[in-house]
Amino acid sequence: MPVVSRGFGRRRARPPDERLPPGQYDVGDGFPVLSAGPTPRTPPERWDFRVEGDGSELRRWSWAEFRELPRAAVMVDIHCVTTWSKFDTRWEGVAIDTLLDGVETTATHVLASCDGGYTTNVPLADLTGNKAWIVDTYDGRPLAPEHGGPARLLVPHLYFWKSAKWVRTLTLLHYDQPGFWETFGYHNYGDPWREQRYSGD
Amino acid sequence: MARAAVQRRLTWLPATVVDNRAETSRVHRLIFDVPGWQGHVPGQHLDIRLTAEDGYTAQRSYSIASPPEEPHLHLLVEQLPEGEVSPYLTEQTSPGDVLELRGPIGRFFVWSAADDPEARPVQLIAGGSGVAPFVAMLDQHRRTGSATPVRLLYSTRTLDDVLAPATLEPYATLTLTRQTPAGWQGETGRIDAALLARHTFPPDVRPRIFVCGATVFAETVATALVDAGHDSAMIRIERYGITGGL
Numbered sequence: 001m002p003v004v005s006r007g008f009g010r011r012r013a014r015p016p017d018e019r020l021p022p023g024q025y026d027v028g029d030g031f032p033v034l035s036a037g038p039t040p041r042t043p044p045e046r047w048d049f050r051v052e053g054d055g056s057e058l059r060r061w062s063w064a065e066f067r068e069l070p071r072a073a074v075m076v077d078i079h080c081v082t083t084w085s086k087f088d089t090r091w092e093g094v095a096i097d098t099l100l101d102g103v104e105t106t107a108t109h110v111l112a113s114c115d116g117g118y119t120t121n122v123p124l125a126d127l128t129g130n131k132a133w134i135v136d137t138y139d140g141r142p143l144a145p146e147h148g149g150p151a152r153l154l155v156p157h158l159y160f161w162k163s164a165k166w167v168r169t170l171t172l173l174h175y176d177q178p179g180f181w182e183t184f185g186y187h188n189y190g191d192p193w194r195e196q197r198y199s200g201d
Numbered sequence: 202m203a204r205a206a207v208q209r210r211l212t213w214l215p216a217t218v219v220d221n222r223a224e225t226s227r228v229h230r231l232i233f234d235v236p237g238w239q240g241h242v243p244g245q246h247l248d249i250r251l252t253a254e255d256g257y258t259a260q261r262s263y264s265i266a267s268p269p270e271e272p273h274l275h276l277l278v279e280q281l282p283e284g285e286v287s288p289y290l291t292e293q294t295s296p297g298d299v300l301e302l303r304g305p306i307g308r309f310f311v312w313s314a315a316d317d318p319e320a321r322p323v324q325l326i327a328g329g330s331g332v333a334p335f336v337a338m339l340d341q342h343r344r345t346g347s348a349t350p351v352r353l354l355y356s357t358r359t360l361d362d363v364l365a366p367a368t369l370e371p372y373a374t375l376t377l378t379r380q381t382p383a384g385w386q387g388e389t390g391r392i393d394a395a396l397l398a399r400h401t402f403p404p405d406v407r408p409r410i411f412v413c414g415a416t417v418f419a420e421t422v423a424t425a426l427v428d429a430g431h432d433s434a435m436i437r438i439e440r441y442g443i444t445g446g447l
Contacts, residue, residue: 002252002256002258002301003215003252003299003300003301004252004253004254005251005252005253005289005298005300006293006298007289007293008251008252008253008259008289008293009253009254009255009257010253010255010257010259010285011284011285011288022258023250023258023259023260025259025285032416032441033416033420033440034440035438035440036309036310036437036438037423037433037434037436037437037438038423038424038426038427038433038436038438039420039423039424040433082262083259083260083261083262116433117434146416146420180309181309184307184308184309185306185307185308197248198211198306199210199211200210200211201210201211
């Protein structure tokens, strides 16, 4: 039985419940920023994006080459483990399907690695099938550094720490390798609809 | 992978309010008795869950502002006027009330004076109620007689907004950003490169640095630290709050 807090009640407008995972609230127009370390600032001329697997580089794009790839625009809801959700966020970038086009692999998992040393792990099947993107544009403008610019991973169906900021490399793996928050007590998969916030949830 | 596998599941625990008192005009100190609490490391946080009679729930994270040596859990809760949870916690909870919490959470933004054989200098930099995790660290530092050199640089609006003054006083340099009392000889204004240079460990001693505060504060301070020559890998950040769009 839950412990009822006498006198406590909903103070925010009731959002469309079917869009709000359990334990989340609608943050509205705000866009909170969370990160564990200083914001890296990599200039475009030193930025590249790589797909690696079996110890070798499978794909590499410079910033200019990345910007020439076929692009996608998406509008998605995002859900942060710290309990805010934000509806109808608009992003532009390149689908992971596009980046992996022609890559032959039997890998099962992906480790995303970022400037600043952050990492996060995602099953490969959660990045393919038009479910994830590398985005460089938010709300029609270049993605700001504190929100992950020049480019971040976007995996909106998982808690937002999986949408790694400042991402530079996707490593295809035949095993699951927990990333940064996943080794510091957060859930390995992070499905907001099953409220997988912390290890063991 | 082994490390992830041994973690215990975080279950919701009933927590009885022992005290709820105003620490400052904007912040209350809530003290909880939590039977079954597994202990924590200074810097960790917990989640509080409130449940309304209609089943609606809301949960929020708060840094723990007491060291594990203290039998009760202390939180420093800033009342956000538009908030849903903080006004309830500060205005409507009384001793004897029971609510639910779980933790401890997070094992990155942590430092234990009780277990620090390296004793590398530690620099804490706080904005406003972001000082809460540092209260836990410094209370433990004092209680354990730790040999680790520690400094706190603490940006706060006014002298009346200083949290846990008795705990922080031996370690803290204050800078007041809104209002200063008559005859104030200390620092004023927001933390910038010059203030950091005057009151924090320099890059050549390679201090561990912890920054906690609102988003803009944390971003500004972390950028200034990197520009001053500190290694990004030595800087750990905890930030909260909302930026108004981009």
